[in-house]
Amino acid sequence: MTAQERIAALRKKFLEQLPERLERIKVLSTQLSTTAAAAPVLDELHRLVHNIKGTGRSFGFSDLGDVAGQVEDLVCSLLDSGASAPTTDCHQLFGQSVQVLGLHIAALCTTESASEYTEHEALLLPETCIAPLSPKETCLVYLCEDDELLLQQLSIQLGCFGYEIHTFLSTEALREAVRERWPDVVLMDIEFPEGRSAGTSIVQAIRQEMGKPLPAVFMSSHDDIQSRLNAVLAGGEAYFHKPVNVMDLVRVMDELSNRSQPEPYRVLIVDDEPGVATYHAILLQEAGMLTAQLTDPAQLRNALDDFRPDIVLMDIYMPGCNGRDLAKLIRQLPDYVGLPIVYLSSETDRQKLFSAMQVGVEGFLCKPVVPQELVAAVSVRADRMRILRSRMVRDSLTGLLNHTAITQFLENVLANAERQQAELCFTMIDIDAFKQVNDTYGHPVGDQVLLALSRLMQQRLRGSDIVGRYGGEEFAIILAGASPAMAWDIIDELRRNFELFKFKTPQGTFSCTFSAGIASCTRHTTLTALREAADKTLYRAKHNGRNQVLIEEDAP
Ligand SMILES: Nc1nc2c(ncn2[C@@H]2O[C@H](COP(=O)(O)OP(=O)(O)OP(=O)(O)O)[C@@H](O)[C@H]2O)c(=O)[nH]1
Structure with missing residues (x-):
């Protein structure tokens, strides 16, 4: 299905659900005249008409959005006045506005059911926003x-x-x-x-x-x-x-130079309206992003931990809790203090918006959002998040994961490997006689050697392998799913490639080697034991004469 067809299907579904929503609004408005506790009824009414307004506008039904908006204003004024039960006048006025909404919905369902999605191109991204550029080979x-x-x-x-x-x-x-x-x-x-x-x-x-x-x-x-x-x-x-x-x-x-092909941005959309959440997800996916949708706020923590979003798009009004509360909750989780949160809502009351933003939310996009604006607003924030995150977890010289990040990764993948009874090897690599390189050619040349090995590892290892700079001239590689023999083949090929590198300096040309120690999770299930085993094996490789890769069990 194309994006256009998927959006047309969502739009159709929204239209089909309108009579049912209207019925619920009518039931609630009748309850209003009889109940002494109007607040919960008004809350539900508010959510219903607010959603019709926002989703309607998002799907191009601006008149419906306006009519629903008028009903919403009435509900809000009742909510704000704190009326325990609305007066007869209020109730009449409200009944009339619901009637107008009903007439509008009836007319819309008759006229729109025959129309084609091609009439609603404004709901899509222009071609230029879609095609991802292919990376260049040379620069x-x-x-x-x-x-x-x-x-x-x-x-x-x-x-x-x-x-x-x-x-x-x-x-x-x-x-x-x-x-x-x-x-x-x-x-x-x-x-x-x-x-x-x-x-x-x-x-x-x-x-x-x-x-x-x-x-x-x-x-x-x-x-x-x-x-x-x-x-x-x-x-x-x-x-x-x-x-x-x-x-x-x-x-x-x-x-x-368009050489990098960055990981797609990851966007978590929190919205109790699945239709509108899916519509926004389609727009972002068309621009090359990955999305996850959440309609039940109770699942928020899991969604954050599992999906690891670069940005959260959040509706303001949801059942059980509102976007402001959820945003505040996110800000109280130490891992997500810096995660950009943007409201995507049809709320236009500046006072309410201001209050909702005060919990540390980055921005606000008003439904219906122009597709290109949505993509631009998300990209710019997700990109900034990536840069900040990268500064926290990456080593500034080599761009590899830093010591803290690789330890964290090792902890996670080790737990995964244990759960899935999968293989995993941890390798420690240390450049041989590196002090001599620094002493002979100077520290900047030593840095070039570190950079060259880092680059080689990034180029030659599989996407699933995790590489980090463990310390000065020490590197760590996590090879998930690899047996010790497979790990040895990979690391030894790396070793053979590295020794071929020629470093040219004004003082002459030289090459370098490294030694490596491999330990497997089948023998060591704790992080400390695995690390120690790899480290000891590396030490033996050094002791054995350097420029070699040893597996723990091979070590004499
Ligand atoms: N250029 C450069 N050198 C570094 C960096 N970090 C650590 N080093 C140097 O790495 C060298 C490590 O030396 P040693 O631990 O003595 O080991 P080695 O000379 O590599 O000898 P073996 O490991 O026994 O083969 C020291 O001279 C450190 O100053 C860095 O970021 N850049």
Whole structure:
């Protein structure tokens, strides 16, 4: 089924359910005149008409939304006045408005049942929002920097990440090269001998000369607002204050050159109206995102833990609790204090919105939301969440999981493996004689070796394998579902690849090796025991002469 057909089916279902909802509204409005405790009746009425308003508008029935909105206003005024039982006048007025709603629904069900979904294209995303771009194989980077040492160092480090790097010591040389061949990204220093802002000026000049924007990333030793503003005015996509963190550069350059294929954003939609939740889910899925829907707030904690969303879209009015309470609950869970929450509701009362936002909610989208706006609002927040999360769990030099994160992962996968009686191997890797590399070639060259091994591991290991930087020159790999023999094959191939790497430095060319120890969960069921076993096996591999991979049971 296409997205258009799925949305048409949801729309049809909503129409079919309207008479039933109307009946319930009528029953409740009769109860209003007889009951002494009007509050629970009014609460349910409010939810019913509020949902018809919001869902109706979301599915393109704006008149129905308006009529339901008028009934909602009446319910709200009764709720706000705290009336235990409405007066006869109030009740009459309310009855009339329900009647108008009934007439509207009857007319809509007759006229709309014959109409086709093609009339409702506004409910869909435009084509341009849908097609995900395919990642590029190579990426041509022009690196322009007048500090020759830094130029060389960055060039080697970025080279480890598979970029085709061309280096330029002057802005004029860069200009010439751009005329010859257009790059995917320009990585640009700002201050050159000809001026404090020569870098931004040249990018602007190239843009004007060539008539198209040059994807530029600036780096500078200046961190003042004027320098940053100049970079923005020159069309800079990012600005890094020196010393530059290579992993941050790589992340931005991968995005700019469309080389990275990021994991789809994960969006949790909490809404008691399954139809409208599914409609929003379809729009987000069409834009390449993963969605989970939750209609029962009681399942919220499980949904957060299992689905691990990057953002939560939340309705405000739900049975049993409201969005404000749920948002507050999320904020009180230490793991989710930073999780973006956005209300998606048809509430327009500013006072109520303000109160709902006060619990630490990032934003508000009004139903009916324009499809592109929904996608844009979700993407921008989910992206920021990803960056923040990545800073917390990733090592800043290599971009691999840090010690805390890999330990956490190991704990989870170990528990999973035990539950499912599955195999799992934990491997510790340590670069051989690394101190000597640092002592001979300097710390920056040592960093390049760490980067190269990290990159190799990311490229060669399976998506299901988890890699982390355990400490200085120590790495950890979790191979879920692998027997010790399978793990050995994988790690030993990595070892053979790594020793082929040639590191070129002004002091000469050298290569490096590593040693590894593998331990299996079939012998050790606790985190500590597994780690210790891998560590001891690694120590034996070192003791045995280095540049080798040992499985625990092989160890002499
Ligand atoms: N360049 C660089 N060096 C680091 C980093 N973290 C730790 N190191 C260095 O890694 C070296 C580790 O040395 P040792 O533990 O003595 O071991 P080794 O020289 O690798 O010898 P074996 O492990 O016995 O083969 C030390 O010199 C640390 O300074 C880092 O982030 N960058």
